Amino acid sequence: MASVRRAPSTATPRASSRRARDARSTPRRARVSPRALDAARDVVVVTGALERLAQTSAVELKRNEKSSDVRVVAALPREAFEGVRNPRDVRSTTLVYPHAKTLEMLDEQGVETAELGETLGGETATRERTTCVIFAEESSKKLKACVETFCEAIDGGRFPRLRRVVLMSRIGVERRDVDPFKYMNRKTFRGGAPLDDCVACEDMIRSRAAKTVKPGGVADGWTFTIVRTGELRGNGPTSKVVQADYALTLVDNAFDVRMQDIDIDEGDKMPGGDFTKRLSAAVFANRTLTTSRYDVLNAAYSIVSTGPAPRERRKGYDVAKGKSPPPVSDREIDEALAPGDEDAERVPGAVPVPS
Numbered sequence: 159m160a161s162v163r164r165a166p167s168t169a170t171p172r173a174s175s176r177r178a179r180d181a182r183s184t185p186r187r188a189r190v191s192p193r194a195l196d197a198a199r200d201v202v203v204v205t206g207a208l209e210r211l212a213q214t215s216a217v218e219l220k221r222n223e224k225s226s227d228v229r230v231v232a233a234l235p236r237e238a239f240e241g242v243r244n245p246r247d248v249r250s251t252t253l254v255y256p257h258a259k260t261l262e263m264l265d266e267q268g269v270e271t272a273e274l275g276e277t278l279g280g281e282t283a284t285r286e287r288t289t290c291v292i293f294a295e296e297s298s299k300k301l302k303a304c305v306e307t308f309c310e311a312i313d314g315g316r317f318p319r320l321r322r323v324v325l326m327s328r329i330g331v332e333r334r335d336v337d338p339f340k341y342m343n344r345k346t347f348r349g350g351a352p353l354d355d356c357v358a359c360e361d362m363i364r365s366r367a368a369k370t371v372k373p374g375g376v377a378d379g380w381t382f383t384i385v386r387t388g389e390l391r392g393n394g395p396t397s398k399v400v401q402a403d404y405a406l407t408l409v410d411n412a413f414d415v416r417m418q419d420i421d422i423d424e425g426d427k428m429p430g431g432d433f434t435k436r437l438s439a440a441v442f443a444n445r446t447l448t449t450s451r452y453d454v455l456n457a458a459y460s461i462v463s464t465g466p467a468p469r470e471r472r473k474g475y476d477v478a479k480g481k482s483p484p485p486v487s488d489r490e491i492d493e494a495l496a497p498g499d500e501d502a503e504r505v506p507g508a509v510p511v512p513s
Contacts, residue, residue: 194450197227200321201287202447203277205304206295207232207264208257211326214394215294215440216269218485222441224448231284232264233274278307285311290322290447293359294440296390298328298352305359312366323382324443325363327356329428329460331386338430360384360458367456383446384458386426387434391463392417393477394437411477417465418483422494424459432462441485448488451495 195202202219206212216232219225238261241253255261264271276282291308295301305325311317330339334353343353368379391413413435420438421428442461446454466472467483475481 194448195225195228195290197229200289201229201231201284202290202292203231203233203272203284203288204292204294205233205274205278206293206300207234207271208238208260209294209296210392210394211296211390211436211440212292212294213260213264214436215292215443216264217267218437218440219444219447220268222444222448222488224488225444226268229270230268231270231272231277231288233272233277234260235274238271239273274304275307278304279311279316285316287319288317289319290324291320292324292326292443292447294326294443297349298355298359299349301326302355302359305362309362309366317380320380322380322447323363323367324446325359325382325384326439326443327360327384327386327458328353329386329388329426329432329462330430331357331360332426342430364456381455383443383454383456385439385443385446386428386458386460387439388428388432388462389434390436390439391433392435392437394435394440394482408478413463414477414482415472415475416467417463418467418471418486419464420461420486420494421464422459422461422491424457426458426460428460428462434461435463437482437485438463441488442491445488445491449492451492454495 202225204212204216204219207216212232216230219228219230234257238257239255241255244250244252244254261271272282272284277284277288279285293301293304293308295304312320330342331353333339334343334357339353343351345351363382363384367382391410393407393410393414413433414437417433417435420435420442422442439461442459471483475483
């Protein structure tokens with residue numbers, strides 16, 4: 159079950175969230191078109207696909223009926239395709255490919271793979287046809303480097319068909335000078351000031367995107383959606399290829415089963431210290447591409463996982479055995495994003511994503 163909080167309130171965040179859940183039973187006007195991605199037109203590139211967030215996003219795009227026939231390209235660093243000397247046998251002359259299982263898994267799901275630098279900055283047919291990009295690097299340093307490469311290509315006019323960009327950012331970017339985010343943004347934390355890197359990425363995307371959306375929903379240029387997450391947890395459907403600490407994998411598997419719901423908030427008002435399930439973040443980011451809602455254009459949302467789910471909803475699931483709970487549905491996300499009465503004037507009606 160998903161919920162959304164939209165306006166500042168004197169109530170506690172969780173109380174506000176509960177009111178949003180209760181409001182979902184109120185009938186609303188339909189604001190969602192069944193299909194915003196077109197197989198004959200769209201190519202979606204997902205960056206950061208050596209990590210689980212991007213892998214999950216790419217896989218779920220192919221599983222979702224609204225995007226299953228669209229070409230999805232997972233962009234990976236060059237190292238994903240290169241062989242290395244066998245670390246267990248220095249005398250062997252046969253190269254081993256550490257990321258072969260990841261490439262195989264993506265191929266089995268119908269996701270194409272390509273080298274990141276060539277996809278974003280090179281002279282490739284994929285880049286010429288790309289209409290949507292999801293930046294899903296889990297490392298803020300890698301995210302910034304990737305966005306910088308992309309923006310250089312944009313400045314050079316090398317994405318002629320681009321319509322939409324989704325940037326996976328972090329909760330706390332607007333409050334990085336106050337606790338607890340100030341502590342999380344210190345120069346010694348995970349390579350140095352990760353929230354500053356995310357702010358730089360957001361600014362680069364905003365400065366190059368469409369500044370306005372014309373009447374009728376046709377944007378003068380490409381539009382963006384920023385999805386801010388808490389600390390990432392969960393393995394999702396790609397857990398079989400995860401090369402990670404065994405104890406951490408068990409923790410993430412348990413998180414997938416227990417934390418099945420989400421809270422969504424506009425802007426950056428979520429409290430610090432919350433976690434976000436990779437699968438939930440991925441399907442929410444994907445939904446901002448497949449929906450035809452007007453109000454996800456040039457907008458920013460924060461998303462965190464909530465739970466634990468009731469015992470009955472947890473029965474029968476074991477991520478280690480490939481029995482993962484289903485992701486949050488598009489319908490639940492749509493209901494959570496449906497504007498309340500206070501938003502009626504801001505969103506006068508359903509308007510399609512620019513095409």
